[in-house]
Amino acid sequence: MSHYATPMMEVPDMIVESGGRTLDLCFQCGTCSGTCPWNLVRDFRVRDILTRAQLGLEGYEGEDLWMCATCNACVDRCPQGVEIVDLVRTIRMLIAETGAAPKTLRAVLGSVQSNGNPWSGDRNARMAWVKDQPVRTFDGTHEYAYFTCCTQAYDPRNAKVVRAAVRVLDAGGVSYGFVGGSEACCGDAVRKTGAETNFQNLAAHNVGLLNGLGVKHLLVPSPHCLNTFRKEYPELGGKWQVTHVVELLADLVMSGRLALKNAVPLKTIYHDPCYLGRNNGIYDAPRDVLRAVPGLELMEFGHTREEAVCCGGGGGRLWMETPVEERFAVLKLREAQARGADAVVTACPYCISMFEDAKTALGLDQLQVLDVVEVVAAAL
Amino acid sequence: MSNAFEPRIVVLCCNWCTYAGADLAGTSRMKYAPNVRLVRVMCSGRIDPAFVLRAFQDGADGVLIAGCHPGDCHYINGNLKTMRRYPALETMVQQFGIEPHRLRLEWISAAEGDRFVEVVNEMTEQVRALGPLAWKQRSAVADLSGSPHAG
Amino acid sequence: MEPRIGVFVCHCGTNIAGVVDVNRVVEAAARWPDVVHAVEYKFMCSDPGQGLVKDAIVKHDLSRVVVAACSPRMHEPTFRKACAMAGLNPYLFEMANIREHCSWVHEDKEAATLKAIDIVRAAVAKARLLEPLQTRFVPVTQKVLVVGGGVAGIQAALDIANAGTKVVMVERAQSIGGHMAQLDKTFPTLDCSACILTPKMVQVAQHPNIELMTYSEVESVDGFVGNFTVKIRRKARYVDEAVCTACGVCIEKCPKKVPSEFDEGMMPRKAIYRSFPQAVPGRPVIDKESCTYFKNGKCKICEIFCEPKAIRWDDQDQVVEEKVGAILVATGMGLIDPHGLSQWGYGRYPNVLTGLEFERLNNATGPTGGRIVLKDGSTPKSVAILHCIGSRDRNHKEYCSRVCCMYALKFAHLIKEKTHATVYNFYIDMRCFGKGYEEFYNRLLHEGVKFVRGKAAFVTDQAANDDEKGKLVVSAESTTLGEVLRVPVDMVILASAVAPQKDAEAVARQFGMGLSPDGFFMEKHPKLEPFSTATDGVFLAGACQSPKDIPDTVAHGAAAASTALSLISRGTVEVESATAEVLTDFCSGCKVCQDVCPYGAISFHEDTKLAEVNASVCKGCGTCVATCPSGAIVGRHFNDRQILAQIDAAFLWE
Numbered sequence A: 001m002s003h004y005a006t007p008m009m010e011v012p013d014m015i016v017e018s019g020g021r022t023l024d025l026c027f028q029c030g031t032c033s034g035t036c037p038w039n040l041v042r043d044f045r046v047r048d049i050l051t052r053a054q055l056g057l058e059g060y061e062g063e064d065l066w067m068c069a070t071c072n073a074c075v076d077r078c079p080q081g082v083e084i085v086d087l088v089r090t091i092r093m094l095i096a097e098t099g100a101a102p103k104t105l106r107a108v109l110g111s112v113q114s115n116g117n118p119w120s121g122d123r124n125a126r127m128a129w130v131k132d133q134p135v136r137t138f139d140g141t142h143e144y145a146y147f148t149c150c151t152q153a154y155d156p157r158n159a160k161v162v163r164a165a166v167r168v169l170d171a172g173g174v175s176y177g178f179v180g181g182s183e184a185c186c187g188d189a190v191r192k193t194g195a196e197t198n199f200q201n202l203a204a205h206n207v208g209l210l211n212g213l214g215v216k217h218l219l220v221p222s223p224h225c226l227n228t229f230r231k232e233y234p235e236l237g238g239k240w241q242v243t244h245v246v247e248l249l250a251d252l253v254m255s256g257r258l259a260l261k262n263a264v265p266l267k268t269i270y271h272d273p274c275y276l277g278r279n280n281g282i283y284d285a286p287r288d289v290l291r292a293v294p295g296l297e298l299m300e301f302g303h304t305r306e307e308a309v310c311c312g313g314g315g316g317r318l319w320m321e322t323p324v325e326e327r328f329a330v331l332k333l334r335e336a337q338a339r340g341a342d343a344v345v346t347a348c349p350y351c352i353s354m355f356e357d358a359k360t361a362l363g364l365d366q367l368q369v370l371d372v373v374e375v376v377a378a379a380l
Numbered sequence B: 001m002s003n004a005f006e007p008r009i010v011v012l013c014c015n016w017c018t019y020a021g022a023d024l025a026g027t028s029r030m031k032y033a034p035n036v037r038l039v040r041v042m043c044s045g046r047i048d049p050a051f052v053l054r055a056f057q058d059g060a061d062g063v064l065i066a067g068c069h070p071g072d073c074h075y076i077n078g079n080l081k082t083m084r085r086y087p088a089l090e091t092m093v094q095q096f097g098i099e100p101h102r103l104r105l106e107w108i109s110a111a112e113g114d115r116f117v118e119v120v121n122e123m124t125e126q127v128r129a130l131g132p133l134a135w136k137q138r139s140a141v142a143d144l145s146g147s148p149h150a151g
Numbered sequence C: 001m002e003p004r005i006g007v008f009v010c011h012c013g014t015n016i017a018g019v020v021d022v023n024r025v026v027e028a029a030a031r032w033p034d035v036v037h038a039v040e041y042k043f044m045c046s047d048p049g050q051g052l053v054k055d056a057i058v059k060h061d062l063s064r065v066v067v068a069a070c071s072p073r074m075h076e077p078t079f080r081k082a083c084a085m086a087g088l089n090p091y092l093f094e095m096a097n098i099r100e101h102c103s104w105v106h107e108d109k110e111a112a113t114l115k116a117i118d119i120v121r122a123a124v125a126k127a128r129l130l131e132p133l134q135t136r137f138v139p140v141t142q143k144v145l146v147v148g149g150g151v152a153g154i155q156a157a158l159d160i161a162n163a164g165t166k167v168v169m170v171e172r173a174q175s176i177g178g179h180m181a182q183l184d185k186t187f188p189t190l191d192c193s194a195c196i197l198t199p200k201m202v203q204v205a206q207h208p209n210i211e212l213m214t215y216s217e218v219e220s221v222d223g224f225v226g227n228f229t230v231k232i233r234r235k236a237r238y239v240d241e242a243v244c245t246a247c248g249v250c251i252e253k254c255p256k257k258v259p260s261e262f263d264e265g266m267m268p269r270k271a272i273y274r275s276f277p278q279a280v281p282g283r284p285v286i287d288k289e290s291c292t293y294f295k296n297g298k299c300k301i302c303e304i305f306c307e308p309k310a311i312r313w314d315d316q317d318q319v320v321e322e323k324v325g326a327i328l329v330a331t332g333m334g335l336i337d338p339h340g341l342s343q344w345g346y347g348r349y350p351n352v353l354t355g356l357e358f359e360r361l362n363n364a365t366g367p368t369g370g371r372i373v374l375k376d377g378s379t380p381k382s383v384a385i386l387h388c389i390g391s392r393d394r395n396h397k398e399y400c401s402r403v404c405c406m407y408a409l410k411f412a413h414l415i416k417e418k419t420h421a422t423v424y425n426f427y428i429d430m431r432c433f434g435k436g437y438e439e440f441y442n443r444l445l446h447e448g449v450k451f452v453r454g455k456a457a458f459v460t461d462q463a464a465n466d467d468e469k470g471k472l473v474v475s476a477e478s479t480t481l482g483e484v485l486r487v488p489v490d491m492v493i494l495a496s497a498v499a500p501q502k503d504a505e506a507v508a509r510q511f512g513m514g515l516s517p518d519g520f521f522m523e524k525h526p527k528l529e530p531f532s533t534a535t536d537g538v539f540l541a542g543a544c545q546s547p548k549d550i551p552d553t554v555a556h557g558a559a560a561a562s563t564a565l566s567l568i569s570r571g572t573v574e575v576e577s578a579t580a581e582v583l584t585d586f587c588s589g590c591k592v593c594q595d596v597c598p599y600g601a602i603s604f605h606e607d608t609k610l611a612e613v614n615a616s617v618c619k620g621c622g623t624c625v626a627t628c629p630s631g632a633i634v635g636r637h638f639n640d641r642q643i644l645a646q647i648d649a650a651f652l653w654e
């Protein structure tokens, strides 16, 4: 058999037609591959996917396509303005249409379809996390409507975070109410896996629901909700102001409306969630809040802020298996430990899940994984 | 051609910046709505309010006045005069019942071919949305825009 | 008498005819009143095209000519000249722009053709009302101002001065020489930069036709082509140039040290200083901001040691006025602020240098006397040179800086020669296009320099293994291999982008130039007139127009000089004929026009209570025309009737 490869222009044409307009801008400098955190643990070169896709050469549609954690590190650095993550999403979409998406994903998307959440949670049990804690439901008079992330609603570990949020927001005198259980997943990660139809269904449901409730200002605990509500929902009819909980906390703490009295004597190290930091430029708010906590010490990872290494949970990776030694979260916990931290603090339900899993895998019982909200609750 | 409404927009612009910006849009082969006709004067300072009224009176659905950015006028500060004259012109045009979006003032430099394209496209769509200008008082102001002297 | 109008529609090859149906335009034009002749032709601006116009003027007794082709900013002068040659007053010509404003910007052929017809109709409407104007000439001042004393300005100044024309050269820094003076060797021949530049610098200083003003800046520019008046601020030097012998004792004795701009801040200079040892002029200046005496009234050590007694504490800035016929701007380039390049370690790791810092490091007069060493004084065993840092990058500068590939090769050679270190080049594309450049690249391959085809993604000091400990690690994908590399090195040199000079905008404004989208000064035509600007009589030379290497800079400087000289030796220039005129019958004596004229061209006669426009000062902007409440001012060639006729004809209204 000959070794010549022949371009198939149908491939790039289809990608461009499906919205991947920046595909042809790539001039193969390799900055993206060189920037990608996957190099820390294995071979994965997104440039290879792009170059193959540009020419319609086999290989762009292989297993590697599902590796990208959509951390956006490469997009920030690409000299040509190539929307790499969006291209990965578009190609995934085209491949998913042929039914070639990974098996684990298919199960998750099935749950999204039937339950409105990726966790196979009962649609009617979305508010079960409340337990016996009194909470308010959004009634149109509140300033903010709090949109619970699926991961907070159904994952017991993350449910603790939302319960802490209730205490903190109440202490700060915030006027808010919970959307109340009929919301569906925001769809950010769903869309990034290429499941466009699923995403559109979720979005249509949420837009109808929230507009019907008269929501003006959404308060979200997840940077993924933040990103999709801010950037993707407006053109689908969801034009609300969107605030992440840490932004509001920073506001409350800095303006003195929320007093942090209790000392929290922890050596913390802050992990920038990709969708909060790189994607939305929120770097200072969480750090300002942590620095205001009495007795708390704040450390930084070797690569932080714009250069922070992803937890590995974005773009659907949360739902896919990654060998322990290839998990970014594992590397980060090791680094945190080496730097002498007592707790890794972050502000994203996915990051919390990824870190908790890594912690279990490594058996690091002493190292805590906390959300900024939980730290603040402890300082009240 | 279809009978759909195509806005007619007169652009009064200076030679040095906006006209040159439109030239650059051309040399760069940018594409824009074919709904504008440019009338070139040497400086935006030359643009007499009467020209604007005359364009509306003739049947224009929109008028764009454009020149160099403040500080960049080829004649030092002709455009500052334009800027100063503009609010009164705007008020007058509105008093005639012409919607605000039909008259626009923009600074577009010789390097801003893309800006020219953007403004033309945007204004074309805005005026398209407003529909044809049914200006009741067309004849009533005829004398206003007439030239007082022979030359 | 009714005007007899001729209309000529150009195909411009397929540029116009490919989109606009030129035959329909001609057919339409032929039906309009007063149009007695309408034809189309492939290339109107060609000789036969112009001949068509000339012949028709005679044969059809045309009294107006309309050419529908490209922008009047391009070819109006061409056709005006053609008209004049056929005996028609050039101001009876009008141009319709159906290329830049029509065929090039529309795809819908029907809409474009209809628009083209409208454009030509409006031009005909104006042409009908055109009036002949007298062309006027004024003499050209026989002197040229050269702004900026880099190699571009130096070349231009010498060429002009050698032709016998006076030159005033204004340089902002203490010495002329520009960036080239900072370089050690120059690619691809590896001549020592100072050895080839300093003789030229000295020639400038000694040339009888050149008046050199360093430590000076242009303050204002007035006037127009052939007749500019420039004010130049000569900053106080506090050293009497007529008395100082340039012995340099003061410099040696001055106790006050500040970072040297010339040495990229890598070594100090004194408060009394010359930029570098071979500076021209060699006489130092006192930098008032840093001088101890000026700060707290004590010191004056330089004065004590100065034998000829040249120090002048009471020296003042002086503003001198010069009259020149042409201005040549050669203010050069800047460099990108490397602090925005933190992923490549600049400002974070001391052994990450910019290109210019390396030039100084490698230079015998630089901070280490030309030894290539790390910050701790040791010799690097490995060096990485990262190409395209800040160039070809939408996050920074989109353009190619045009010199980095070549200076990277030069650095690689010099490092090899001096240290035997392993040298890696990380590149996207090797751009070695000049004479002897590809050969130089080849030479470097022979010398064993390593090339990795992939842009460096980042530089870190965080070691992943023992080999990386204490090193700078460069990460890049070798895109040819499909392998992401981590390369530990001792030193990293960033081929950081060339940028427009920091105050490009202010300088452009001062000389009436525009800026291209990349921020460099805009030339009149990118191919045919890269050394002229939109302002007649103002020329461009060197890296201020776009990044250039020395050969291109010198060629550009010489070209700009010859263009300026052709203006100077022509002796006269045409001045604006389309000026304003007050119709005294209508003037109410309100004086409003006087206030709005940017040039003070309007005088008011108290005796007659009438305003008058001074035609030799008026530039024809027309602001007074639009302002006069009595409608008493006519703007020639753009009068109300002409403009209104054009508006009336802009569309087929009903």
Ligand SMILES: Cc1cc2nc3c(=O)[nH]c(=O)nc-3n(C[C@H](O)[C@H](O)[C@H](O)COP(=O)(O)OP(=O)(O)OC[C@H]3O[C@@H](n4cnc5c(N)ncnc54)[C@H](O)[C@@H]3O)c2cc1C
Residues within 6 Å of the ligand: C147, C148, C149, C150, C151, C152, C153, C170, C171, C172, C173, C175, C176, C177, C178, C179, C180, C183, C185, C186, C187, C188, C216, C217, C218, C330, C331, C332, C333, C334, C355, C356, C359, C403, C407, C410, C498, C501, C507, C541, C542, C543, C544, C548, C549, C550, C551, C553
């Ligand atoms: C690191 C590096 C290495 C290089 N190596 C090479 C090489 O080996 N070979 C080669 O061919 N090219 C090389 N180049 C390119 C070379 O430096 C340029 O081609 C050359 O300097 C351009 O000359 P210029 O006169 O146009 O501008 P500049 O050298 O920038 O000179 C401009 C002058 O104008 C003055 N000035 C600025 N503004 C004003 C003002 N408003 N009023 C008065 N004066 C003003 C400045 O002080 C300066 O003296 C290198 C460039 C870099 C950055």
Ligand code: SF4
Residues within 6 Å of the ligand: A025, A026, A027, A028, A029, A030, A031, A032, A033, A047, A050, A077, A078, A079, A080, A081, A082, A084
């Ligand atoms: S960084 Fe951008 S241009 Fe470079 S290879 Fe990646 S996608 Fe292509």
Ligand code: SF4
Residues within 6 Å of the ligand: A032, A035, A036, A037, A038, A046, A067, A068, A069, A070, A071, A072, A073, A074, A075, A084, A085
């Ligand atoms: S988004 Fe992150 S994980 Fe995906 S290719 Fe880019 S750098 Fe790698």
Ligand code: SF4
Residues within 6 Å of the ligand: C253, C254, C255, C256, C270, C271, C272, C286, C290, C291, C292, C293, C294, C299, C300, C301, C302, C303
């Ligand atoms: S007065 Fe002193 S500090 Fe100032 S230049 Fe002279 S020696 Fe230097």
Ligand code: SF4
Residues within 6 Å of the ligand: C579, C580, C596, C597, C598, C599, C600, C601, C602, C613, C617, C618, C619, C620, C621, C622, C623, C624, C625
């Ligand atoms: S046309 Fe312009 S320059 Fe001439 S007199 Fe009037 S305002 Fe002054």
Ligand code: FES
Residues within 6 Å of the ligand: B014, B015, B016, B017, B018, B042, B043, B044, B045, B066, B067, B068, B073, B074, B075, B077, B078, B079
């Ligand atoms: S020349 Fe453009 S506004 Fe005056």
